[in-house]
Amino acid sequence: DSGVTQTPKHLITATGQRVTLRCSPRSGDLSVYWYQQSLDQGLQFLIQYYNGEERAKGNILERFSAQQFPDLHSELNLSSLELGDSALYFCASSPSGRAGDTQYFGPGTRLTVL
């Protein structure tokens, strides 16, 4: 158990809908990362937050947004969902968010868009 929790575990929804994925980092970790794992693209970095502030952005679509709250949990919002958004979404956390930190991964949320 990494200490990182993600909810929900599974999510099935329809095209055009909006969903929110939630992540709670390990106790004491200030940085949260979101990754997407799809069959055709593999694992890709989406976005990183550190202590409430956005620190780095990857290939995150404009339909996707995220935030990190004062209690350090994070939410990833996906809107106008398309079939191609079906994937595993992982959250990870690390103490400082700087290069060289070990990242601890949550169990993932499996999103299926029908």
Added chain:
Amino acid sequence: KNEVEQSPQNLTAQEGEFITINCSYSVGISALHWLQQHPGGGIVSLFMLSSGKKKHGRLIATINIQEKHSSLHITASHPRDSAVYICAVSHNGGATNKLIFGTGTLLAVQP
């Protein structure tokens, strides 16, 4: 060309065999990570390296910064080692720790 390349993509071994998975990268890095992903999806961090060699149980990871190459070795392999092994790098630059991933190596260890 991907910034992080792994080989082989698939590997089948007999229980007890010595296994090597290779990773090459083309960017400047702060650290290289080896991750393990079991069927069902969970990802576990095995090693983080910026130089030299690390050992944990039957797993050994090495990195050659000059050659931009890392290897993950598994000694006395066991069926429970069956998983996808993923190499990832943290870019040089310090302020962010975003990871760039290889495509993974699917390992099957047969009894």
